[in-house]
Amino acid sequence: MERPLWFATYTRPNCERLVAKQFQQKGLVYFLPKIRARVRRNEKVVFIEKPLFRSYVFVQSRPLPDHLIQIYRTYGLVYILGKNGRPEPIPDEDIESIRIFVTKKPDDIRIYHHLVKGQKVIVASGPLKGAIGVILERRDKKKELVVSIELMKRSVAVTLSEERVDPI
Numbered sequence: 374m375e376r377p378l379w380f381a382t383y384t385r386p387n388c389e390r391l392v393a394k395q396f397q398q399k400g401l402v403y404f405l406p407k408i409r410a411r412v413r414r415n416e417k418v419v420f421i422e423k424p425l426f427r428s429y430v431f432v433q434s435r436p437l438p439d440h441l442i443q444i445y446r447t448y449g450l451v452y453i454l455g456k457n458g459r460p461e462p463i464p465d466e467d468i469e470s471i472r473i474f475v476t477k478k479p480d481d482i483r484i485y486h487h488l489v490k491g492q493k494v495i496v497a498s499g500p501l502k503g504a505i506g507v508i509l510e511r512r513d514k515k516k517e518l519v520v521s522i523e524l525m526k527r528s529v530a531v532t533l534s535e536e537r538v539d540p541i
Contacts, residue, residue, distance in 0.1 A: 379464075380431065381454040388450075389424045389427075395448065399443060399447075403433070404432075406431075408422070428451075488540060494506060497538060519532050
């Protein structure tokens with residue numbers, strides 16, 4: 374009998390907890406790595422618990438069709454990651470590294486989106502909250518972005534910290 378392997382599943386947006394709960398109800402071993410993240414809410418900084426990887430839940434299963442079908446029949450799940458339409462297992466040591474990462478110093482971890490020049494973003498906090506712009510320049514040493522925001526058919530360049538914008 375083959376030993377259970379870890380697989381990465383991709384979920385619909387914001388369905389990680391729903392998929393994990395269903396895996397638990399089905400008696401499957403799963404791993405949803407979460408961290409405490411610093412976010413701004415109404416100009417206050419608060420900490421919330423959120424998935425380390427958006428839309429991903431890891432699940433353990435034997436690589437047999439009848440076992441994998443149980444995973445596929447999960448509401449909110451889009452697919453199991455793999456190559457050429459076949460699920461590809463994740464090495465145990467990768468899962469263990471992620472476990473170590475999220476348990477050692479969770480308050481020191483910050484998630485930064487991969488933001489690049491020319492990318493559209495929305496301002497998440499501050500006086501320009503909700504404004505949509507395009508990244509003109511990255512200042513990696515200061516963790517700042519120069520964002521062009523169009524106001525009344527005029528473009529205004531603003532310097533913002535990376536944590537104040539979200540990708541669209």
